[in-house]
Amino acid sequence: MAGLIERLFPQSCLLCSSWRAGSLGLCHDCLHDMPWHTDHACPQCALPSGNSMLCGQCLQAPPAFDATRSLFQYRFPLSATLQQYKYGQLLPLARTMGLLLAEHVGRHSAADCIIPMPLHRKRLQERSFNQSAEIAKIVSKQLHIPLQLQACTRIKPTPPQASLPYKQRIKNMQGAFACQAELTDMRVILLDDVMTTGASLNALAKTVKAAGASRVECWVIARTIAE
Incomplete structure (x- = not known):
């Protein structure tokens, strides 16, 4: 049919x-x-490592999340397309990216729930939709993994992170999230559209693990790769 x-x-x-x-x-x-993320990468942060082993940064200062799976590298034309999706409301792209993420990243997943990156209520009012949540809905349906849209909230409004240095991003994200769900011993997927430095996902992962999660994976459409 x-x-x-x-x-x-x-x-x-x-x-x-x-x-x-x-x-x-x-x-x-x-x-x-599309700029597929097929290079050997650190399994924890998804940055190129040359041999698919943990990179030096993750060995020296391990993030709160246990793994990162990225579909693409954040390069043109994908970068422009995701910008149009997020700020130009190209909503059909959510289904496309959700299907691709489920097929190429989630085929061997063993997770208990998916939590999309929360938006602060002010940002949600401005944008009218949560780009990560729309993609997460498709992934959840395809992989039959429960979706928890209300598990975590963004309680601290943070300025756009894209142009900020790493240390400032970390400072901005302190106390940014709260978790209302009971996640004891659960394997959690945190889903976001783009991972740049990982500061936001790391802060959310800390919050989720404080709520009892035993393992946290970050699934992203694209990972920013330093040139």
Whole structure:
């Protein structure tokens, strides 16, 4: 039935507008040209390490999360596409990225729940949707992992982190989250769209582990890779 619907009502590619997008909303060429994160990377922070072993930074100052799984590197054209999704409300991209994340990152997952990165209520009012939560809904459905949208809240409004140095990001995130759920001995997936320095995810992971989580993995659409 799905194949018949695609033939009768072909979907255009979200990037190039080709009528050969298929069920993912991306044509074969655009999907191939995406900056897939296929390099050997540190299993804990997903930064390139050369041999898939823990990097020096994670050995010296281990983050609160136990692993990071990234679908892409945060480079063009994906970077521009995610910006359009987040600030231009390109909402169909949530389904595309959710399906790709479930297929390529979550195929061997053994988790008890998914918690998307919370937005502060003021930011949510401004944007009208939580980009991470929309992607998490698709991943949850595909992998049959319970989604906990209300487990954690962002109780401290923080300025945009993108242009700030790492130490300032860490300072901003202190006390930023609260957890209302009982997570004792649970394996938790924290889902976000982009991981830059990891300060936000690390702060959320600390909060989740304080609530009893035994293992925390970060699943992200893209990881910023230093040039």
